[in-house]
Amino acid sequence: MIHRITRTLFSPERPDAFATFRCLSYFSEDRVRIARLLSLMGLSMLAGILQAWPLAVLVDSVVAPAAPHGWIQRIFTAWLPQSGAAQTFGLGAAALFLGLTQQLLFMRQKILQARINYAAVLRMREELFRWLQAMHLDFHCSRPLGDTVFRLTTDTFGCQAVLGVLIAVAFATVRLIVLVALLLPRSLVLSAIALLVVPPLVWANFRFGRTLQRRTADAKQADSAFLSFAHRALTAIGLTQAYGREDEEYGRFGSAAKTCVGSWLGIHKEEAGYGLAVGIILAGGGALILGYGGYLVQQQRLTPGDLMIFMTYLGMMYDPLCQLTGAQFHLQSGLSSAKRVFEVLDQSPRVCDVARAKHLPVGPRRLTLEQVSFQYPAGTTVLKEISVDIPHGTVIGFVGASGVGKSTLLNLLPRFYDPSAGRILLDGQDIRSIRLKDLRKHIALALQDSAILPADVSENIAYGRPLANEKEIRSAAALAGAAEFIERLPDGYRTKLSEGGVNLSGGQRQRIAIARALLTQAPILVLDEPTSAQDAHHEAELRRTLGGLRGKYTVILVSHRINTIKDCDVICVLAEGRIQETGTHQELLRTKGIYAALADASQAGVSNAA
Numbered sequence: 001m002i003h004r005i006t007r008t009l010f011s012p013e014r015p016d017a018f019a020t021f022r023c024l025s026y027f028s029e030d031r032v033r034i035a036r037l038l039s040l041m042g043l044s045m046l047a048g049i050l051q052a053w054p055l056a057v058l059v060d061s062v063v064a065p066a067a068p069h070g071w072i073q074r075i076f077t078a079w080l081p082q083s084g085a086a087q088t089f090g091l092g093a094a095a096l097f098l099g100l101t102q103q104l105l106f107m108r109q110k111i112l113q114a115r116i117n118y119a120a121v122l123r124m125r126e127e128l129f130r131w132l133q134a135m136h137l138d139f140h141c142s143r144p145l146g147d148t149v150f151r152l153t154t155d156t157f158g159c160q161a162v163l164g165v166l167i168a169v170a171f172a173t174v175r176l177i178v179l180v181a182l183l184l185p186r187s188l189v190l191s192a193i194a195l196l197v198v199p200p201l202v203w204a205n206f207r208f209g210r211t212l213q214r215r216t217a218d219a220k221q222a223d224s225a226f227l228s229f230a231h232r233a234l235t236a237i238g239l240t241q242a243y244g245r246e247d248e249e250y251g252r253f254g255s256a257a258k259t260c261v262g263s264w265l266g267i268h269k270e271e272a273g274y275g276l277a278v279g280i281i282l283a284g285g286g287a288l289i290l291g292y293g294g295y296l297v298q299q300q301r302l303t304p305g306d307l308m309i310f311m312t313y314l315g316m317m318y319d320p321l322c323q324l325t326g327a328q329f330h331l332q333s334g335l336s337s338a339k340r341v342f343e344v345l346d347q348s349p350r351v352c353d354v355a356r357a358k359h360l361p362v363g364p365r366r367l368t369l370e371q372v373s374f375q376y377p378a379g380t381t382v383l384k385e386i387s388v389d390i391p392h393g394t395v396i397g398f399v400g401a402s403g404v405g406k407s408t409l410l411n412l413l414p415r416f417y418d419p420s421a422g423r424i425l426l427d428g429q430d431i432r433s434i435r436l437k438d439l440r441k442h443i444a445l446a447l448q449d450s451a452i453l454p455a456d457v458s459e460n461i462a463y464g465r466p467l468a469n470e471k472e473i474r475s476a477a478a479l480a481g482a483a484e485f486i487e488r489l490p491d492g493y494r495t496k497l498s499e500g501g502v503n504l505s506g507g508q509r510q511r512i513a514i515a516r517a518l519l520t521q522a523p524i525l526v527l528d529e530p531t532s533a534q535d536a537h538h539e540a541e542l543r544r545t546l547g548g549l550r551g552k553y554t555v556i557l558v559s560h561r562i563n564t565i566k567d568c569d570v571i572c573v574l575a576e577g578r579i580q581e582t583g584t585h586q587e588l589l590r591t592k593g594i595y596a597a598l599a600d601a602s603q604a605g606v607s608n609a610a
Ligand SMILES: Nc1ncnc2c1ncn2[C@@H]1O[C@H](COP(=O)(O)OP(=O)(O)OP(=O)(O)O)[C@@H](O)[C@H]1O
Pocket: 138, 141, 376, 377, 379, 382, 400, 401, 402, 403, 404, 405, 406, 407, 408, 409, 448
């Protein structure tokens, strides 16, 4: 039965309830802590409510002793000696005790609540980060990085708002019931007057809540857009400076920043208006109670202490009333953030392990492409029916015009994307049936735009094999032709590289990326344009290194430079998405086809350059 109700309430057809339930699931590990938090909050609420009494009892028992005593007065005075001084002192001590107790409970409650909240935010962030790591490249390439960062850092706070609102609503309800239950027996009419503030308070919360909700959603959108813009602008700072576009970018920055500031100013204005409206309503309520309550005291139909209780409790009703009437707004604000996180979590990574994916220990393997075609999502077909068989130890090269699909083909090997048709096989097994982790351990990549991390040179080279020792790192660097320049850096292998490797030349970055790939000792080495930024000396060095790997590693090489590729055992020439020619350098030259034309053009380029 309970299960059915839960399923109905929290089904995906009820998006808000479903998102609320999902947010709460991040707290499920903290059930015991939440129970402790609720008891602390309960005790703190009780201490807060009781705090109004010592003064009221003092007025009724000591200042106007003729007043009738209720059970609460008796609780406070029964244990005290009858003398006025002792009662005054005792009530003072009770007030101090209640005040301190409430503060202590409140402090514990705050710390515990923060712990619970941050633990849930952390869980949500970890889950989102894992998901982002697993998401296919197209997902990351097709959206602004700033927006993803905003979801990861700011939107993940949404779940804590949801739990906060639910707890606040529960306590506000209990607190209101207790307050009203304490007021009603003292004076029905005065209680009714105290409750007169409820309708205008509800109105104020709805009136301002709706606008605040809308404005907060706009402000978050503006924040996210601002972050995306700032990220993009700072990433392209070199381009901006080179083309003298600082003023335009500054203008765009100003407009994005102003939109953000404008959104938040609007929210603050709305909040100030809300505070004013609530203040006016409460002041009106207070004046009514004071007027009519004073009259009742004069008529001796109410004790002065009770009037004080009314005044104090009217103030105390404000918080729970606002929490109840504003719950929808706060819940929506938290949910709108959480939903942005769920939106990402609900996208399935296109490339992932199939059920019962096979374990494949790292070892020399035959790589086969069988009728592989590929089309980017929302794009034209880039590769068409590519078939090639690469026995272990082969050095194979792919050449072709820019944009023909060479890098795309390499991206299919570690499954950054899956082919739209056809299969890629490792030792006869479709790579989609192999555990992704195992497949990727077989392949070492030095891509066209390999990342350089903001860490030292050694860490950068050892990224694919963090446990490699210094000797291995140095020998990989030497093989990649990087040792010489690294040793000339101020701190050698300990030199810190900046984000994106901007303190290195293009060729040096390439050599670090090649060293990184070589160090992994993966059986298949994939190099995309490894010599595009190298001089003739480094190109020759790399060719020697690759020659030395022949027979021990499979090397897949993509290059525009015929010089880099000419030693390959097999060369495939790509044109119009297909392999148009296959053979060795000499064989291809003899066929006088595309390759020969490329070689001529390349030779002419070299001669002209000379
Ligand atoms: N993420 C992507 N989404 C959509 N289309 C893409 C994507 N990446 C590349 N393309 C398109 O696919 C085609 C092949 O690109 P690819 O990068 O594989 O070419 P390439 O042969 O490596 O070129 P180059 O020699 O210039 O590096 C190009 O037309 C390119 O516009």
